[in-house]
Amino acid sequence: xxxxxxxxxxxxxxxxxxxxxxxxxxxxxxxxxxxxxxxxxxxxxxxxxxxxxxxxxxxxxxxxxxxxxxxxxxxxxxxxxxxxxxxxxxxxxxxxxxxxxxxxxxxxxxxxxxxxxxxxxxxxxxxxxxxxxxxxxxxxxxxxxxxxxxxxxxxxxxxxxxxxxxxxxxxxxxxxxxxxxxxxxxxxxxxxxxxxxxxxxxxxxxxxxxxxxxxxxxxxxxxxx
Numbered sequence: 438x439x440x441x442x443x444x445x446x447x448x449x450x451x452x453x454x455x456x457x458x459x460x461x462x463x464x465x466x467x468x469x470x471x472x473x474x475x476x477x478x479x480x481x482x483x484x485x486x487x488x489x490x491x492x493x494x495x496x497x498x499x500x501x502x503x504x505x506x507x508x509x510x511x512x513x514x515x516x517x518x519x520x521x522x523x524x525x526x527x528x529x530x531x532x533x534x535x536x537x538x539x540x541x542x543x544x545x546x547x548x549x550x551x552x553x554x555x556x557x558x559x560x561x562x563x564x565x566x567x568x569x570x571x572x573x574x575x576x577x578x579x580x581x582x583x584x585x586x587x588x589x590x591x592x593x594x595x596x597x598x599x600x601x602x603x604x605x606x607x608x609x610x611x612x613x614x615x616x617x618x619x620x621x622x623x624x625x626x627x628x629x630x631x632x633x634x635x636x637x638x639x640x641x642x643x644x645x646x647x648x649x650x651x652x653x654x655x656x657x658x659x660x661x662x
Contacts, residue, residue, distance in 0.1 A: 438541070438542065438543050438567050439492075439493060439540070439541070439542040439543070440489065440490055440491075440492035440493070440542065440543050440544075440545070440563055440567060441492055441493045441494075441495060441537040441540075441542040441543065441544045441545070442482060442489070442492040442493070442494045442495065442544075442545050442547070442559070443495050443497055443519075443533050443534070443537065443544055443545065443546040443547070444475075444478060444479065444482070444494070444495065444496050444497065444516075444546075444547055444549060445497050445499070445521065445529070445530075445533070445546065445547070445548055445549070446475045446496060446497070446498060446499070446507075446510075446549050447471065447498075447499045447500075448498065448499065448500065448501075448504035448506060448507070449468040449469065449471045449472040449475075449504070449506050450468060450504070451464035451465045451467070451468045452464045452468075453468075454467060454468040454471040454472075455467040455468065455470060455471045455550070455639075457640055457641055457642070458470065458639070458640075458641075458642060458645065460642055461642040461645050462645070470639075470655060470656075471549070471550070472506055473655045474549045474550050474639070474655065475506075475510065475549045476510070476513070477652065477655065478547070478549045478554060479494075479496070479510060479513065479514050479516070480514075481554070481555065481556055481559075482494055482514075482556075482559065483514045484556070485556035485559065485560070488556060488560050489556070489559055489560055489563060490563065490569065492545075492563070493517065493542070494514070494515075494516040494517065495516065495517045495518075495519050495533075496510055496511070496516050496517070496518055496519065497519045497520070497521050497529075497533055497546075498518060498519065498520055498521065499520075499521040499529070500521075501520050502518045502519070502520050519533070519536075521533065525610065526605075526610050527605030527606060527607075527608050527610065528605065530546060530595065530605055531600065531602055531604070531605045533546055534546055534595070534597050534600045535600050538597065538598075538599065538600055543563070543566050543567040543596070543597075543598060544596060544597060545559065545562045545563055545566070545583070545594060545595070545596035546594070546595050546596070547559075547593065547594045548593050548594075548638070550593075550638045550639045550640065551585070551587065551593035551594070551636050551637070551638040551639070552636070552637070552638075552639070552648065552651050552652065553585065553587075553593065553634075553635075553636020553637060553638075554585065554593060554594060554636070558585060558594065558633055558634075558636070559594075561633055562583045562585065562594055562596045562633060563596065565579070565580045565583040565596065565631040565633075566579050566580055566581075566582075566583055566596045566597060566598045566631075567579060567598070578629075579598050580598065580629045580630060580631040581597065581598055581599055581623070581626075581628035581629050581630065582595070582596070582597050582598075582604075582623050582628055582629070582630045582631070583595070583596040583597075583630070583631045583632075583633065584596075584616065584619065584620075584630065584631075584632055584633065585632075585633040585634075585635075585636055586616045586632060586633075586635045586636070587616070587635065587636055587637055587638050588635060588636070588637045589613060589637075589638065589640065590612065590613025590614060590615060590616055590617065591610075591611070591612075591613070591615040591616055591638070592615065592616045592619065593636055593638050594633065599628075601626055603622055603625075603626070604619060604622050604623065604626075620632075
């Protein structure tokens with residue numbers, strides 16, 4: 438079974454990327470930090486390709502793939518540029534996951550602003566939905582869904598061995614109810630859900646110092662107000 442890692446990323450346009458960080462970093466600084474977070478995640482992925490059993494890596498771009506930053510990402514790493522399609526985050530995620538499953542692949546979809554998405558977390562996510570034969574760490578059977586919940590009540594990673602639109606439709610995105618509601622919906626479907634250890638993401642000004650302590654290199658020469 439082919440593995441596919443789908444990275445969702447927005448073009449780093451000032452005033453449109455990581456806007457909730459603008460009061461601390463300014464529009465330009467917030468966009469630059471976003472770009473660095475994308476590159477940091479891609480570097481993590483490509484440093485761990487063998488451990489992840491060489492997934493196809495796709496960078497799903499928003500609003501399209503024409504921004505020079507995306508071309509730079511594709512020159513930095515051998516990845517495939519795709520375009521997010523849908524009117525909201527749920528539709529875009531469903532489209533991407535369904536696209537991979539239609540190709541008989543096993544997808545794991547991630548955002549780029551969660552420092553908890555490490556090589557270890559990615560490996561565990563793939564093992565949950567696509568267990569390696571004979572692996573001591575593999576579950577007895579593949580899970581239908583794997584999520585990495587975040588402290589704010591959302592999730593930063595979703596992987597699937599099958600998909601249903603009800604997991605995403607009419608979801609109150611960007612609220613603290615997203616992860617809990619997703620679990621309820623998966624249970625209603627009778628699906629087996631595997632949860633990874635809870636992580637945290639960078640969404641609010643108060644997350645800046647925590648990120649600086651974790652990855653200080655991301656802030657050179659960003660000026661924090």
